[in-house]
Amino acid sequence: MSRLLVISSDCHAGLPAARYREYVDPEHRETFDMALPVQLEMLQKASEKFLVADINEKWREGRESDLSGAWDHDARIRVLDGDGIAGEIIFPDGITEMNTPPFGAGLSLPTDDIVPELQWAGARSHNRWLAELCQMAPERRAGVAVVPALWDVAEAVREVQWARENGLRGALLPCMWGKLSPYHHPKYDPLWAACQDLGIVVHFHSGAAPTDDYFGGSMFDDNGAELPGAVGIYISEVAWWNVRPLTFLIWGGVFERFPKLKVAITEGTCIWVPQYLELLDQRYEITPYSAKLGDYTSHLSMKPSEYFARNVRVGASCMPRREAELRHEIGLGSIMWGSDYPHPEGSWPQTREQMVGTFQGLPTAELAAMVGGNAADFYGFDTAALQPLVDEIGPDASVFAA
Amino acid sequence: MSRLLVISSDCHAGLPAARYREYVDPEHRETFDMALPVQLEMLQKASEKFLVADINEKWREGRESDLSGAWDHDARIRVLDGDGIAGEIIFPDGITEMNTPPFGAGLSLPTDDIVPELQWAGARSHNRWLAELCQMAPERRAGVAVVPALWDVAEAVREVQWARENGLRGALLPCMWGKLSPYHHPKYDPLWAACQDLGIVVHFHSGAAPTDDYFGGSMFDDNGAELPGAVGIYISEVAWWNVRPLTFLIWGGVFERFPKLKVAITEGTCIWVPQYLELLDQRYEITPYSAKLGDYTSHLSMKPSEYFARNVRVGASCMPRREAELRHEIGLGSIMWGSDYPHPEGSWPQTREQMVGTFQGLPTAELAAMVGGNAADFYGFDTAALQPLVDEIGPDASVFAA
Numbered sequence: 010m011s012r013l014l015v016i017s018s019d020c021h022a023g024l025p026a027a028r029y030r031e032y033v034d035p036e037h038r039e040t041f042d043m044a045l046p047v048q049l050e051m052l053q054k055a056s057e058k059f060l061v062a063d064i065n066e067k068w069r070e071g072r073e074s075d076l077s078g079a080w081d082h083d084a085r086i087r088v089l090d091g092d093g094i095a096g097e098i099i100f101p102d103g104i105t106e107m108n109t110p111p112f113g114a115g116l117s118l119p120t121d122d123i124v125p126e127l128q129w130a131g132a133r134s135h136n137r138w139l140a141e142l143c144q145m146a147p148e149r150r151a152g153v154a155v156v157p158a159l160w161d162v163a164e165a166v167r168e169v170q171w172a173r174e175n176g177l178r179g180a181l182l183p184c185m186w187g188k189l190s191p192y193h194h195p196k197y198d199p200l201w202a203a204c205q206d207l208g209i210v211v212h213f214h215s216g217a218a219p220t221d222d223y224f225g226g227s228m229f230d231d232n233g234a235e236l237p238g239a240v241g242i243y244i245s246e247v248a249w250w251n252v253r254p255l256t257f258l259i260w261g262g263v264f265e266r267f268p269k270l271k272v273a274i275t276e277g278t279c280i281w282v283p284q285y286l287e288l289l290d291q292r293y294e295i296t297p298y299s300a301k302l303g304d305y306t307s308h309l310s311m312k313p314s315e316y317f318a319r320n321v322r323v324g325a326s327c328m329p330r331r332e333a334e335l336r337h338e339i340g341l342g343s344i345m346w347g348s349d350y351p352h353p354e355g356s357w358p359q360t361r362e363q364m365v366g367t368f369q370g371l372p373t374a375e376l377a378a379m380v381g382g383n384a385a386d387f388y389g390f391d392t393a394a395l396q397p398l399v400d401e402i403g404p405d406a407s408v409f410a411a
Numbered sequence: 412m413s414r415l416l417v418i419s420s421d422c423h424a425g426l427p428a429a430r431y432r433e434y435v436d437p438e439h440r441e442t443f444d445m446a447l448p449v450q451l452e453m454l455q456k457a458s459e460k461f462l463v464a465d466i467n468e469k470w471r472e473g474r475e476s477d478l479s480g481a482w483d484h485d486a487r488i489r490v491l492d493g494d495g496i497a498g499e500i501i502f503p504d505g506i507t508e509m510n511t512p513p514f515g516a517g518l519s520l521p522t523d524d525i526v527p528e529l530q531w532a533g534a535r536s537h538n539r540w541l542a543e544l545c546q547m548a549p550e551r552r553a554g555v556a557v558v559p560a561l562w563d564v565a566e567a568v569r570e571v572q573w574a575r576e577n578g579l580r581g582a583l584l585p586c587m588w589g590k591l592s593p594y595h596h597p598k599y600d601p602l603w604a605a606c607q608d609l610g611i612v613v614h615f616h617s618g619a620a621p622t623d624d625y626f627g628g629s630m631f632d633d634n635g636a637e638l639p640g641a642v643g644i645y646i647s648e649v650a651w652w653n654v655r656p657l658t659f660l661i662w663g664g665v666f667e668r669f670p671k672l673k674v675a676i677t678e679g680t681c682i683w684v685p686q687y688l689e690l691l692d693q694r695y696e697i698t699p700y701s702a703k704l705g706d707y708t709s710h711l712s713m714k715p716s717e718y719f720a721r722n723v724r725v726g727a728s729c730m731p732r733r734e735a736e737l738r739h740e741i742g743l744g745s746i747m748w749g750s751d752y753p754h755p756e757g758s759w760p761q762t763r764e765q766m767v768g769t770f771q772g773l774p775t776a777e778l779a780a781m782v783g784g785n786a787a788d789f790y791g792f793d794t795a796a797l798q799p800l801v802d803e804i805g806p807d808a809s810v811f812a813a
Contacts, residue, residue: 065703191624193640222593238595238662240707244694245658249651256647260640280693284686291682291731292646298729301467301755305642327700329693353703 011373012403014381014392015364016096017089018324019214019275019347023102024080024138026052029111032134040127041111048111056104065105068353075358079106079351082145089149092348092360093404095395096381098324098388099143099152100181100214100275101135105353110135110155117217118157120187125160132157132168140175148394153179153212159189162196166203178388179210179273184217184250192254193261201263205270210388214324215251215276218243251277252285255321259289262308264316271387275324276349280331282323283338289313318343322387325379327356328367333379341375345384361404370411377406413775414805416783416794417766418498419491420726421616421677421749425504426482426540428454431513434536442529443513450513458506467507470755477760481508481753484547491551494750494762495806497797498783500726500790501545501554502583502616502677503537507755512537512557519619520559522589527562534559534570542577550796555581555614561591564598568605580790581612581675586619586652594656595663603665607672612790616726617653617678620645653679654687657723661691664710666718673789677726678751682733684725685740691715720745724789727781729758732769735781743777747786763806772813779808 024032026048033041056062069076078085079102089097101115102108109115113123114131132155143150154172158165158180169180182192190196204211223239223246252274264270290312292299311319318340325332326347336344346364349355356363368376385392426434428450435443458464471478480487481504491499503517504510511517515525516533534557545552556574560567560582571582584594592598606613625641625648654676666672692714694701711718720742727734728749738746748766751757758765770778787794 064705068703186624193625193638193644195638222588223595236595236597237664237710238659238707240704241662241691241694241711242595242658244701244704244707245662245691246655248690253648256644257640260643260647262639278690278693280686280690284682287733288650288680288682289643289647291680291733292643296731298756299646301470302642302646303466305640305646308639309643329698331689331693354700 011406012399013377013406014096014385014395014399015092015094015403016098016345016381016384016388016390017094017348017350018098018273018322018345018384019326020097020099020350021102021352022079022085022099022139022142023106023108023110023135025106025108026111028080029131029134029138032137033111034130034133037127037130044111048109049107052104052107052109065353069105072358076106076351079108080142082142086146088350088357090402092350092357093402094348094360095398095403096149096151096384096390098179098273098275098347098384099139099150100212101155103216103352106351114155114157116181116214117185118155118181118183119217120159120183120185120189125157128157129160129164131155136168136172136175136177140172140177143176147176148391149398151178151388151390153177153181153210156180156182158182158197158200159186162200165200169200169203169207169209173207173209178208179212180204181212181214182254184213184215184254185219192257192263198266201267201270205267208271208389210271210273212273212275213251213254215247218247218250248277248281251275252281256289259313259316260309264320265309265311268319270320272321273324273345273387274321276326276347278332279323279325279328279339279344280335282317282340282343283335286314286317322383327354327363330367333367333371333376336375336379341378342383344379345387346380361408364404365408368409371409373406373409376409413808414801415779415808416498416787416797416801417494417496417805418500418747418783418786418790418792419496419750419752420500420675420724420747420786421728422499422501422752423504423754424481424487424501424541424544425508425510425512425517425537427508427510428513430482431533431536431540434539435513436532436535439529439532446513450511451509454506454509454511467755471507474760478508478753481510482544484544488548490752490759492804494752494759495804496750496762497800497805498551498553498786498792500581500675500677500749500786501541501552502614503557505618505754508753516557516559518583518616519587520557520583520585521619522561522585522587522591527559530559531562531566533557538570538574538577538579542574542579545578549578550793551800553580553790553792555579555583555612558582558584560584560599560602561588564602567602571602571605571609571611575609575611580610581614582606583614583616584656586615586617586656587621594659594665599665600668603669603672607669610673610791612673612675614675614677615653615656617649620649620652650679650683653677654683658691661715661718662711666722667711667713670721672722674723675726675747675789676723678728678749680734681725681727681730681741681746682737684719684742684745685737688716688719724785729756729765730769735769735773735778738777738781743780744785746781747789748782763810766806767810770811773811775808775811778811
């Protein structure tokens, strides 16, 4: 038996909405009580908009206990053990378990119709709870703090310091900045410095997109029906909105100034990587076609693809086999498999079967890197401490034999 | 000698701004006179913002006569003959020759700070002049009418009919829709029907992007200097904004309802094609990961990549060799080389040398398709009528020998 270390680069956890109350700063609890019914109604509406309710209800049927692992320690341990997953990166949760943090502090971190002070309060309430959850199994759980950094960089630095002091290992930043400053602005440098120096991994997680373009008021036909194609457009484009901040970080010279900064781009597929990098490298080379633009590269000592290889990893949730086949084009060392538990689009409860489908027949060293080794290195998991657990629950390398 | 038919899928022409006056509807000439100084000042500012003035002045030096081919028939014939280009697709012009159509009717077709009635008037003035230019060499020139379709679909249909009646062969639509309806909205169906039935090729040309994100007011540092990276971000992202409408057309079922509609995506590179199609096809397959979204594909009888191969071509301006090497992944039949005359980033006046650099050593039939054959088929050029000219000016196939 040679069991593999599996780390899911993309898991989610969050309290049922009402239970965040005790984690919210006392001065915001009255507002929390007023906002809660609205939040629940919006979650319900979002669920109806993006999800087909009966399909998901059917999927959840009989799985309620295992799905409570979205917030419950014991259930979570049971489910991840069953999946063979020893370690996990934990993002806030979403629509399906109705357990997003309050005040718009969930995955998408919107900037429209948001009260910044409250979004911060919501983020802190989630981070406090998440720190507790992670401290129950610190060697297994790398928690990602919610950091709505666009409003206030100094506050973001403080939150990242708090996260580090309380055992969290990452920061989730918004993928979209609305009318606020994009990430090539030097105002964010103190945040990059703090994340680099504290070893906090910066995360961009798929989800946000200009949904008004697909589902907005004008996007319904005369009978009020959703326009054909809206869902397909959303699930195609959202991968681009997820990676968009990286373009700003690379060209903005952030990895030049902060060479040890770590960034993960999660649940946006990894099919985009090779040609994204080809395009950026093509643009980086000064050619007869680009000379008219003057000097736009001398602040970068490396090619975009070189920063990517050094500083960036991709959280490859629910990898299709095609992406595993393209691993050398994508970059073997850049890929971190993820299960996306407890989301219905995730691999649970067929994780083992789906992993075999994705990786079967690949060289063991290569698939071991993708299912766990790369994440262990990037996030600094204590693999020695995890070994006894791996020996007990990890999938055996032989199951991936051709 | 075996000379090749060369057609540039991306050339530009436009009158010096002041000379559009006689082509503007009489009722708008007073407004034209008031707007002209403002337009010239904005062109100047755009030139300073996006271009390094001294590099471009140096590039233009001594080439004034050849650059007047941007509007002058004789000069244009001389330049294209010199380049070995027998046929061309003609878009409006841009900043460098200060010859954009009035009232915001240029390449980007913005929707902010625009008076729709005037943008239409500007578009019509350009289309009238362009029709005259094309009629001076109708077998060589496929003119693309400017059609700001977002404001008024019925008006767009009328303009497309006018374009057809006056010998133009394409319609340029905006890549960005601002707060107006994206292209999966069925309200555009009459426009797609008209373009399909009249054989008018729909075009999206690179240029528009959310430039406020890169160059906007908040994007300057405390000393008022442009932020590092802005240019690199722009030239990387603009390729995505160029292709974005296609995602809406494909998922919206436009090619399902209008199977003979032709769309060209121009000057946004073609490096994005393989993995753009891989992503869309991946999303199109219903998998365990996407089942929760319900039915979002049954209105499409073909895969996204199949619509692309049938209905779409890519205007590959100034192709780097790498894109020629990837021709089979991109789709040999989808690539149409372009020179981008008279723009400084274009291949002129080194067109022949650059073409050889890009295509040297490739099978003649394949490079012949990319440099002209594909465009001839797509736009319906009369190749028999062009043959005597090709025999005179076309590059000999032997120059591409390895």
